[in-house]
Amino acid sequence: MTITEEHTRRTTAAYDYADLPALMGRMTGDEKHGPAATSTLDVLWVLYDRVLRVSPERMDDLDRDRFLLSKGHGPMAYYAVLAAKGFVPVEWLTGFGSYDSPLGHHPDRTLVPGVEIGSGSLGHGLPIAVGTALGLRAQGLDGPAVWALIGDAELDEGSNHEAIAFAGPAGLARLHTVVVDNSSASHARPGGIAARFEAAGWSALTVDGRDHEALHTAFTAPHPGRPHVVVARVEPKYA
Amino acid sequence: METMRDRFAPVVTRLLDEDPRVAVVLAEIGADAFADAVRRYPDRVVNVGIREQLLVGAAAGMALTGLRPVVHTFASFLVERPFEQVKLDLGHQDAGAVLVSAAASFDWPAGGYTHMAPGDVALLDTLDGWTVHVPGHPDEAETLVRHAVAAGDDKVYVRLSLQANAHPLPVDGERLRTVREGRAGVVVAVGPVLDAVLTATEGLDVTVLYATTVRPFDAAALRRATEAAGTDVVLVEPYLAGTSVAAANDALSDVPHRVLGLGVGRRELRRYGRLEEHVAAHGLDARSLRERIGAFTAAGALLRPPSTAPERVMAH
Numbered sequence: 024m025t026i027t028e029e030h031t032r033r034t035t036a037a038y039d040y041a042d043l044p045a046l047m048g049r050m051t052g053d054e055k056h057g058p059a060a061t062s063t064l065d066v067l068w069v070l071y072d073r074v075l076r077v078s079p080e081r082m083d084d085l086d087r088d089r090f091l092l093s094k095g096h097g098p099m100a101y102y103a104v105l106a107a108k109g110f111v112p113v114e115w116l117t118g119f120g121s122y123d124s125p126l127g128h129h130p131d132r133t134l135v136p137g138v139e140i141g142s143g144s145l146g147h148g149l150p151i152a153v154g155t156a157l158g159l160r161a162q163g164l165d166g167p168a169v170w171a172l173i174g175d176a177e178l179d180e181g182s183n184h185e186a187i188a189f190a191g192p193a194g195l196a197r198l199h200t201v202v203v204d205n206s207s208a209s210h211a212r213p214g215g216i217a218a219r220f221e222a223a224g225w226s227a228l229t230v231d232g233r234d235h236e237a238l239h240t241a242f243t244a245p246h247p248g249r250p251h252v253v254v255a256r257v258e259p260k261y262a
Numbered sequence: 263m264e265t266m267r268d269r270f271a272p273v274v275t276r277l278l279d280e281d282p283r284v285a286v287v288l289a290e291i292g293a294d295a296f297a298d299a300v301r302r303y304p305d306r307v308v309n310v311g312i313r314e315q316l317l318v319g320a321a322a323g324m325a326l327t328g329l330r331p332v333v334h335t336f337a338s339f340l341v342e343r344p345f346e347q348v349k350l351d352l353g354h355q356d357a358g359a360v361l362v363s364a365a366a367s368f369d370w371p372a373g374g375y376t377h378m379a380p381g382d383v384a385l386l387d388t389l390d391g392w393t394v395h396v397p398g399h400p401d402e403a404e405t406l407v408r409h410a411v412a413a414g415d416d417k418v419y420v421r422l423s424l425q426a427n428a429h430p431l432p433v434d435g436e437r438l439r440t441v442r443e444g445r446a447g448v449v450v451a452v453g454p455v456l457d458a459v460l461t462a463t464e465g466l467d468v469t470v471l472y473a474t475t476v477r478p479f480d481a482a483a484l485r486r487a488t489e490a491a492g493t494d495v496v497l498v499e500p501y502l503a504g505t506s507v508a509a510a511n512d513a514l515s516d517v518p519h520r521v522l523g524l525g526v527g528r529r530e531l532r533r534y535g536r537l538e539e540h541v542a543a544h545g546l547d548a549r550s551l552r553e554r555i556g557a558f559t560a561a562g563a564l565l566r567p568p569s570t571a572p573e574r575v576m577a578h
Binding site for chain 2: 085131132133139140141144146147149150151152153154155156157158159160161162164181182185186188189
């Protein structure tokens with residue numbers, strides 16, 4: 024079956040948060056895959072379920088929100104959420120990482136419906152998100168929100184700091200970043216993540232990355248005239 | 263004398279007027295020339311500061327929203343420094359942009375090696391889908407910048423240089439142009455080396471082709487030229503020597519042929535000075551070119567059986 028044929032067979036079943044472990048299990052072979060095993064799962068779910076104005080039918084809509092997964096590593100939670108929300112057929116999940124599957128260990132935007140950027144090499148998503156926000160603004164499209172998800176260790180990459188330092192002074196109010204902080208950076212200081220964004224003029228909130236209400240409140244907090252970062256703290260990777 | 267780069271900002275400013283998709287992304291270098299444009303189009307002319315990874319990444323993001331970004335800085339900071347952004351943010355994301363470089367291989371010799379980028383075209387050759395324009399005159403630069411911006415969502419590189427020929431030729435953004443016809447070899451002159459090549463080959467019985475668009479390489483035109491002039495081919499390029507040798511070999515893969523690739527040497531000279539001194543140091547002045555092209559074609563004449571040798575070999 025070709026990708027195109029399969030894609031037209033749109034998944035119609037409604038999936039909920041409780042279904043995500045089973046969807047991820049289709050990729051890992053582990054049905055008991057717990058949400059805690061994936062640092063990004065709750066952030067992704069709250070964004071796709073309650074915040075992002077996106078849907079499978081809107082992917083060509085210039086006025087849609089843009090979610091850019093910069094931390095492309097371990098994308099099982101991302102694919103599970105995309106499947107749950109009908110962007111990709113659930114049947115695709117079982118082929119994860121195989122030659123004929125569009126779902127790789129790093130996502131490819133040209134292969135997966137709903138994926139705005141290919142990622143894998145760290146430090147590319149936030150600069151592209153800056154350009155996306157600039158491009159939308161230049162076309163008078165001030166409705167769409169642009170989101171980039173990065174990891175705390177990914178912040179090591181200097182390209183992020185080029186983007187952070189530019190976006191604040193440029194007043195890119197439609198730009199949002201969520202840093203999933205599982206304390207995986209080798210060299211970091213407590214509070215350092217939010218402080219760096221704040222120093223560049225961003226609005227910054229730090230919340231429990233497993234608390235859906237807290238995430239939603241932080242994601243939807245007003246930040247007039249400034250880009251906004253949410254630092255979502257989860258269990259340390261190397262506890 | 264007006265340079266290609268003097269022409270660049272006014273042309274792109276007119277394109278900003280003509281096409282609402284066009285945007286300009288800068289990293290300080292060249293920003294002064296766009297001062298008027300940024301006043302008129304503050305959202306479409308963006309200076310990201312001295313941040314070259316962001317320069318290319320932001321351009322890619324703009325392209326993904328439907329804009330046609332024109333990205334400009336020195337070649338060393340446009341292709342070499344953010345090369346992974348060129349590879350991934352444009353190539354892998356399937357996003358288009360027009361990269362317009364300045365300073366070329368050694369336009370500012372007194373600036374030293376940090377501001378020299380003879381390897382830019384060779385680097386882009388490791389990637390798929392790039393169109394590469396190398397104008398040899400400000401008029402040609404204007405035409406090719408317009409071609410590049412109009413090329414849909416293609417990935418296009420335009421290499422501007424202070425080196426230039428005295429007179430422009432018509433360029434179409436695609437094909438090699440025959441400048442001189444001979445029967446004992448083909449010399450392909452790329453962009454600003456044309457004048458030196460024409461002087462060097464004065465009196466030699468060679469065809470001279472002029473290339474201002476080197477990728478995709480016009481293989482058909484090279485093949486046609488070899489039908490009358492034979493398959494001894496010399497490439498003279500204003501960037502890394504041998505950059506287009508593989509393309510010429512591919513064009514002639516089913517016939518016996520010889521290819522000589524002349525251009526900028528790999529060795530770091532660690533010299534400052536003037537542009538002409540670097541042209542000479544790399545053997546790209548007319549006298550050096552004549553020696554090397556002449557020796558190559560003369561050796562070819564000796565290799566050929568008498569029945570296929572050219573009827574006359576001009577004296578040097």
